[in-house]
Amino acid sequence: MKLYLIRHGESTGNLAGRIQGTDDYPLSELGKQQAEYVADYFSDIHLDFIYSSDLTRASDTAKAIARKKNQTVNEWDKVREVHLGPLQGLTRAEITMKFPETVENSILTSGVEGTESVDELTARCQYIVEQLQLAHRNHDVAIISHGGFISIFLMYLIAGDQWHTLHRPFQIGNTSVSFIEWPKKQDKPLIHFVNQVSHLDPIVDKKKNHGLL
Template identity: 50%
Template sequence: MELYLIRHGQSEANLHGIIQGHADYPLSGLGKKQAAILGEYSASLKADNIYSSDLVRAKETAEAIADQRSLEVKTWPEIREVGLGPFEGRTRIDILEKYPNLKHESLLTSGVEGTETAENITQRCREVIRLLKEKHQNETTVLVSHGGFISILLTFLMAGDEWPKMDRPFIIGNTSITKVEIDDTGKAKFHYINKTAHLEEKEESLTSTVLY
């Protein structure tokens, strides 16, 4: 089974440094341009299925990919961004004013009340891999998701349920492409991570990464 994990284009929240989580923001003008560039570039990638997070920034990006091929985008809530509760809709500076202890911590696994628990995220990762193996074992599938969830899923593929104990080393940029192969035993092989060659070839199409 081969997977292409793709992050959405720049959203309006990304543009203004706002933490999103489950909050639903559309693509920015640049994000729409990035998605179009991605769509053209990805036309050369093999794909049997395209799944998207149910959040609009991911769906808009997935549609740009689907426009280049005769595939329907299937919406999948399991691959939406990590829920960040009280952090959503706020800048990191605002968040740190109230939670200064998080200055050097990841917001994705802060444990703050109202944010999605590590246990729930783990269950989502398990379910995603299980369903993909069940339905698409011998196929190539595109998942259009979010920076936080993609970085966690990659860590989960490396460490399983122990992923919360690991430092996630992955930078996941807007419309970046990550290719993963999962063999019949469930072992993951990483072909490449955070590939943004399609944006690097276009002037002023890259964006800075929002760190969670």
């Protein structure tokens, strides 16, 4: 199985500096452009199935890819962003002020009451791997998800149930692509690359030409 993990394009929540979690925000204008560029990236890459978080910023990014490939999007709530309860909708500065325990711990695994627990996240990752292995062992699959959850899922693939005890080093940019492969007759995955964003070079070049970078 070949698995492509894709983060959604920039959302209005990203643009406003808000921690989104499972709150639903649409793509910004830049996010819509990014979605088209990542769709172009996949125009020559074979995909058997496209899955997406059911949150708008992810599903609209997935739809851009699906249109390019004349395929359909299967929404899957299991690949939603981490639920962050009372932290959602706040800026990082507001979170630090209201929840000082997040200074020493990642907001994704802070343990603040009302947020998704490490055990719940572990169970979610385990379920996704099991379902992919059952249904798609011989397929090429894309999952459009979210930065926080993708970084956790990658750690789970590396360290299993102990993922949360290790430093999580991954930066996952908007519409970045990470590529994982399970070779035939092997249960352990290979991670080919993480956070590939070369398809966004035209946007970066355009900003440079306009003196915005």
